Amino acid sequence: MSTYSLNPHLFDDDVEQEPNRAGFGRGLKAAGEANEAVVALCADLTESTQMHLFRDAFPKRFIEIGVAEQNLVTVASGMARAGKIPFTSSYAAFSPGRNWEQIRTTITLNNQPVKIVGSHAGVSVGPDGATHQMLEDIALMRVLPRMVVVAPGDSVEAEKATKLIAENGQPTYIRLAREKTAIFSTAESPFEIGKAYILREGSDVSLMGTGTMTYQLLVAAEALAKQGINAEVVHVPTIKPLDEETILTSAKKTGRVVTAEEAQIAGGFGGAITELLSDKLPMPVKRFGMQDRFGESGDPKELLKHFGLTGVQIAEQITVWAQTTPRYHQE
Amino acid sequence: MGQLTIPQLEQKANDIRKDIMRMLEAAGSGHSAGPLGLSDIFAALYFNILNIRPEEPDWADRDIILLSNGHCVPVQYASMAEAGFFDIDELLTLRKLGTRLQGHPERERLPGLENTSGPLGSGLSQAAGYAYTLQHIDDVSHRFVYVVMGDGELNEGNIWEAAMFAGKNKLGKLIAFVDRNNIQIDGSTEDVMPLEDLKGKWESFGWHVIEIDGHSMESIIDAASQGRAISNRPTVIIAHTIPGKGVDFMEYDYHWHGYGKSPDDYKKALEKLRTLDGKISHEGAGV
Numbered sequence: 001m002s003t004y005s006l007n008p009h010l011f012d013d014d015v016e017q018e019p020n021r022a023g024f025g026r027g028l029k030a031a032g033e034a035n036e037a038v039v040a041l042c043a044d045l046t047e048s049t050q051m052h053l054f055r056d057a058f059p060k061r062f063i064e065i066g067v068a069e070q071n072l073v074t075v076a077s078g079m080a081r082a083g084k085i086p087f088t089s090s091y092a093a094f095s096p097g098r099n100w101e102q103i104r105t106t107i108t109l110n111n112q113p114v115k116i117v118g119s120h121a122g123v124s125v126g127p128d129g130a131t132h133q134m135l136e137d138i139a140l141m142r143v144l145p146r147m148v149v150v151a152p153g154d155s156v157e158a159e160k161a162t163k164l165i166a167e168n169g170q171p172t173y174i175r176l177a178r179e180k181t182a183i184f185s186t187a188e189s190p191f192e193i194g195k196a197y198i199l200r201e202g203s204d205v206s207l208m209g210t211g212t213m214t215y216q217l218l219v220a221a222e223a224l225a226k227q228g229i230n231a232e233v234v235h236v237p238t239i240k241p242l243d244e245e246t247i248l249t250s251a252k253k254t255g256r257v258v259t260a261e262e263a264q265i266a267g268g269f270g271g272a273i274t275e276l277l278s279d280k281l282p283m284p285v286k287r288f289g290m291q292d293r294f295g296e297s298g299d300p301k302e303l304l305k306h307f308g309l310t311g312v313q314i315a316e317q318i319t320v321w322a323q324t325t326p327r328y329h330q331e
Numbered sequence: 332m333g334q335l336t337i338p339q340l341e342q343k344a345n346d347i348r349k350d351i352m353r354m355l356e357a358a359g360s361g362h363s364a365g366p367l368g369l370s371d372i373f374a375a376l377y378f379n380i381l382n383i384r385p386e387e388p389d390w391a392d393r394d395i396i397l398l399s400n401g402h403c404v405p406v407q408y409a410s411m412a413e414a415g416f417f418d419i420d421e422l423l424t425l426r427k428l429g430t431r432l433q434g435h436p437e438r439e440r441l442p443g444l445e446n447t448s449g450p451l452g453s454g455l456s457q458a459a460g461y462a463y464t465l466q467h468i469d470d471v472s473h474r475f476v477y478v479v480m481g482d483g484e485l486n487e488g489n490i491w492e493a494a495m496f497a498g499k500n501k502l503g504k505l506i507a508f509v510d511r512n513n514i515q516i517d518g519s520t521e522d523v524m525p526l527e528d529l530k531g532k533w534e535s536f537g538w539h540v541i542e543i544d545g546h547s548m549e550s551i552i553d554a555a556s557q558g559r560a561i562s563n564r565p566t567v568i569i570a571h572t573i574p575g576k577g578v579d580f581m582e583y584d585y586h587w588h589g590y591g592k593s594p595d596d597y598k599k600a601l602e603k604l605r606t607l608d609g610k611i612s613h614e615g616a617g618v
Contacts, residue, residue: 039468060468071492074453078460081395081445084468086460102453102489110438110447 023155025050027162049089080112092118092134122262123295133295139267141173151211196243202232219311255327283328344374350409356597364574366406385415388442399454400481401435452487462505483515498537503562514585545570
């Protein structure tokens with residue numbers, strides 16, 4: 001656990017940045033090279049979801065569906081029955097936003113290993129505004145029996161995750177972002193589906209992040225250290241199934257948990273962590289994310305700030321919260 | 332499976348109808364009209380059209396049959412049991428706790444089912460995905476994909492997304508049946524949400540369209556064979572059927588979409604069907 005290799009330039013001003021969807025594009029092409037059963041279907045967003053790398057390498061295994069997200073996932077279900085491993089991509093607002101029932105019936109209840117790739121999730125989509133800033137996808141997908149839910153932290157991890165979900169044999173949702181974000185992991189960092197990782201050890205509070213928000217928590221932990229708060233940072237790229245052991249071990253050690261996601265906290269990642277803790281280790285939890293509201297147009301960085309989701313803002317709030325919130329102690 | 336003659340197929344359809352009535356009576360719920368109306372088509376599919384092996388449901392060279400309007404699944408269960416996929420007595424477990432014969436079909440519960448359906452409008456896409464794989468990726472020429480849809484479910488947008496996709500990709504391996512019985516839950520299809528000109532709609536999406544009497548065994552078999560011969564377009568067979576066919580007091584009445592008023596209805600229906608044993612010969616059929 002303590003061997004996680006973080007990018008040494010993580011806190012430099014010129015830390016390398018890339019959208020995690022770019023890592024997905026590379027991963028999908030690699031998955032296609034490794035297994036010829038992999039096919040890709042897109043709903044008229046091939047370049048923005050980064051499927052063009054696969055399309056250009058394997059034109060026969062790429063299917064353009066047009067702007068028809070219900071058809072996107074149901075055609076994929078039929079192809080899976082015919083022995084293929086279909087990746088379906090669109091913006092998360094449309095898939096799984098529009099086609100949830102088709103995913104439920106023809107993919108999860110029908111138990112077909114279709115991959116739902118939801119790109120452009122979160123408020124950091126930016127100027128397109130609330131219609132395109134998908135915030136409810138984590139809740140929609142994790143409530144489905146059999147569905148695996150993965151939100152990679154950066155482009156390096158997205159590439160690894162894509163290659164692995166191609167071979168997991170299960171219905172899987174992978175959540176991606178439009179905007180460039182800092183690359184905090186390295187090629188050597190471990191990644192497995194269903195595992196959480198301790199990125200920084202601490203004793204006063206556990207900061208648990210999913211997707212690109214984990215980077216903000218690393219920033220927050222640096223700021224908290226200056227206030228004398230020693231925070232542990234837990235990266236949870238697999239929201240379902242949760243790595244209960246790693247999460248509970250960290251929570252037991254620090255006695256206080258903070259969650260962060262670029263999604264609705266109700267039903268989302270914070271919801272998942274809260275459910276686990278209330279079941280097995282009840283303790284104070286503070287959830288950062290969207291508080292039962294929609295996003296709006298703006299520059300991505302501006303929007304993160306507007307909604308209080310930057311590392312510095314999160315650290316400020318934790319400082320106040322920690323003063324009034326007792327730590328859990330096991331009797 | 333040995334070839335049945337037309338009169339034998341018609342008798343098989345009557346057996347399937349009797350199975351359906353027994354199943355619904357035992358279950359105490361379920362849909363009546365649709366399954367009865369589809370019995371001739373399913374007898375033709377399972378005993379003539381489909382290249383399948385009941386004793387080897389996952390046989391790699393099989394044809395695929397998908398039921399899109401999952402509420403009509405009693406007719407598929409009855410046909411599968413009659414064809415030897417499982418014991419006929421199991422039909423009476425329909426809709427009961429622990430059964431493989433769920434109220435709406437679940438693929439993983441019963442070998443031989445190719446999909447899970449119930450919510451309407453998704454079967455054509457799944458069939459198209461399978462047919463696309465055979466034709467454009469795996470280059471398989473000897474297998475066909477059949478799908479059965481209701482007419483009411485053509486209200487669903489997902490159907491027309493699939494129709495566009497199949498037309499664009501010239502899915503010659505895809506053969507769809509529309510059960511054109513003109514009823515849906517709230518009344519006549521043309522009152523609820525008009526479908527006509529239905530033939531013209533499919534043609535404009537690039538499909539080969541055949542209209543048949545869905546109770547004429549020869550017409551069903553001929554249409555399927557025509558569909559297989561047309562390799563550059565998907566085929567849709569608009570099968571005009573009588574909802575509740577075979578039980579006179581259920582025929583044409585949309586109230587029979589669902590379950591009857593009492594178990595006695597099914598006893599009466601069974602008596603009606605028994606009177607047809609050994610006497611069936613379709614009007615105008617050249618037998």
